[in-house]
Amino acid sequence: MSLGIAVRNGPAEPVTPWSKEGAFAARSPIRPQSFEFSTGNLPRNEQFEAWRASYASILDLTAPAPVEDGFAAQHQVWDLGSLAFSRVSTNGLAFTGLAGRGRHDPLDHWLFTMLLNGHSTTLAAADRLEGDPGSVQLHPLGRAFEGNISRSEMLMLFVPRDLCRDLAHVLDAAAFSRLEGGMGRIFADYMISLARRLPLLDVSELPELVSATRAMLLACVAPSRERLEEASTSISNMLLERARCYIQANLHDPDLDLKGLLHELGISRSRLYRLFEPTGGVMRYIQHRRLVAAHVALADANDRRRILEIAESCCFSDGAEFSRAFRREFGYSPSEVRAGTHHGAPGWPSLDLDVPTTPTQRLNTLLRRLQG
Template identity: 35%
Template structure:
């Protein structure tokens, strides 16, 4: 059989026609715009005592951590011996990642400290080395490598630590409160197991890439960490035995969530909370006795919400409108309560705004307008 070439066809008189020349459009070279280099979003907030005289190191570290805890040296150790400690923090916008290395010491977050420096955050820590023992309400949690400890900064605690290296997360309670799993979160527990190991491994990956993240990465990192924490908490709750203590924790978290979701309501009352949560007034008062009472707790939550709004650089609402939005019916009452709670007026709070994702090497005693760890803690909740 004769095969006819694809580019040849016969003419009517049987003679082969001239091969057709196919023409293709010439490729046009277009100028390719070089991708703009992505600017890293995170700059760490650093503090170290190593450059100080040994006898000044412990006092400097005491000052630095004072917004959170009071610390003491072991009885047989003198401040003259030195206290070589390092601290680095990164602000992801919805949570802080903190790494610190410390010699042996004891620590306490007293009720007075909670009231004076109130932050309603969760502190989740993983020891790289060393051991800790932390007591809350008579129950002791032991920290060691391979575990993650979860603790509320809203409640008093005390403990001691050997020489240790720690990687921690600090995140506002509201970051975890909009999911059913949040009611299973118990204070002062040590999480372990395969899911906890995966969370620690993921933290290692994040820590190794902190200098490379761009701003668009950070919400995804925060969301993934949040989901992994809730998964670990849910798994731990499923394995725990139900107790009266656990039942009270569950009621407490349900109350917190209901209050948080109804701050702006003028009808937010003890009676309404009891009906919605399904508890008695007596039990509600018992739960919030250490908070100064349920009424004080509700007012504090409203003030914290107002503080977050005032500290938000994108929020230009009038102060009086913010006060009404969080449930205050009187501007004068709001101003007095705000000043008493934070030590400065609502108008002054607007000047405490800190830009997102910026850090500097500074100490908390800085008076030149630079950021401090204390400011990061206080403004954390509005960076979501």
Template identity: 30%
Template sequence: MTLQISQAHENRLVPSLKFSTEAVPAAQQFEAWRAFNSMAELEPVTPPMEGFKASSASYHLGRLQMTSFQLAPMNISYTRDIQRKIGLDHWCLSVVTRGPVNYENNDNEVAVSPGHLLLHSYAAPFSGAMTNTHYSSLFFARDDYWDIAEHLERGSHQLVQGPMSHIVRDFMLSMIARADGLTMADASALNDAFGHLIRAMVINDPASLEAARAPIAAAQFDRARRFINANLQWPGLTPDAICANVGVSRRQMFYLFEQHGGVATYVRNRRLAACYSALVRADDGRNISSVAYEFGFTNLSSFYRQFSARFGFSPSEARAAAQYGRPPHSDEATFSDWLMRLSEI
């Protein structure tokens, strides 16, 4: 009974809080946002009567809090009075996906363009300017990172740079993409992974890097996976091109994709999955050869063999079955075998 309760807790989605001004009358949108977000003094750039489109989605990940913002132009000011009032003693690591965002602290001005990280501390005042900005932040308590507090303070209110900054950015983007499906078990693992990554980023010694090896590999794999999926139609999608764009060596790329049979096998399987998805779409009337060529299969006979070996049925059987609303015939031994073949589609 205890085990069942524990498993139910681990599989439960993390608590979340979402807010949007979309349903609020335009003239009242800014005040609605200001009432919801009382962490700073807010000032609209355009007249409030013109409306203020903004939204946020927050996820409670145990000791971490993740929030994604989409904001209309505005100015913010985090003052000493607000700091004393709310008693927030956290660092905040943000990745900007649409911007830029401008921050100022003690006469130090920082412009954060999309794709970059900013670290700032809620122990000190700061101000900022948003221009139709999208960004996501991880809030983490000072007491949980006392061992690297000195390093974090030196890097506060600055752009985070260096090789590990790209790894941490990709880790955060992966979390953001999966936010609505994160479970309590995921939250525990993400706390551990973030702890190792942030320590490796600010200390960058052999021990910290070794402790962060697993989450670093996971972030690199996710970056490579996203690059591959975005470029399945590119004829130049070779292992060397993937290494160059992801920023890893061939040796590291082999390690990342070892359990998938290698990067070339992974790319081929993703392309086959893309072909399958196209062939079973009712609105895709292209012939099979056109679909195959689109995703890099220049030899049609070879494509048929690889498709049949991957899924257990031919491309023409997949298309015919979709047209008649029935599953294609498969030579797989069991339903679970067949399902695993389709799990990447």
């Protein structure tokens, strides 16, 4: 199953010490245990029953269409020790929690679900929960509920009650709800980052991952000063990445400003300033990204626009101002780039592996280029 993530409605390997022979050997990373299942390998008339059986310990599934016609579904599940995480793709179906089927021993996990596409509806006593792409929902599997879901892709995080036993009342109070606001969006981004990172993770990193996930979910479900402090590093990283993505998506919009960024992130102005303090401030970062975009366009032999047109597309209305800012940023003029005197990554030499360089600098050069 592909792990490219899109919500639609959006390590270095550890090394061992020197061996006895004196050679420096790299230890191959040991990945967390995972498994995949797809109904595509089964006869069409057996596909739904196989999918239903794979969830029988937590849900009773019902197909809305004749099962003889086939049922397309697949998932990949990662065993994280104290947590389980999965990415799921399924045709539409109805579901019922086992507590609602009279089972007295249903699994009592909390299930956090984030739809990547599709829609879901959950009914539980007086609660009605609508799920849309990008929203994170909380289902307690030990309580009665039922619902339906359209053809969808989703991410699921299974949190055992024992992992958060001391704060069970907090999660139970949030049962059958969506994580809303800025903190909810942060946790949605965190789940996407988990899906991307897990295939590259080493098992030695699992305890730290579980601890960070626990801190993150508690900070997002029931924020408090202590919980926010415990998850501060992870939260700041997710906020900064969301800010960078928003800036990049709106880079050529002259109306890109602090107000829109603050609204997107749902944080205070002072918090935003602290996030970008290492890069010289928010507006300094925006200008840098615009100058980088202009540099790339100027170095593109297929881009026939005049320098001023490129400057205007990057939200510089004055040609002289653009030239001065460009020279301050890179140490040479836009016309030099257009003439071919300087090309490749702005401000640094192109990475040409055919040109002899010291081994210690190849990675540095690559990383600087990727930094942009």
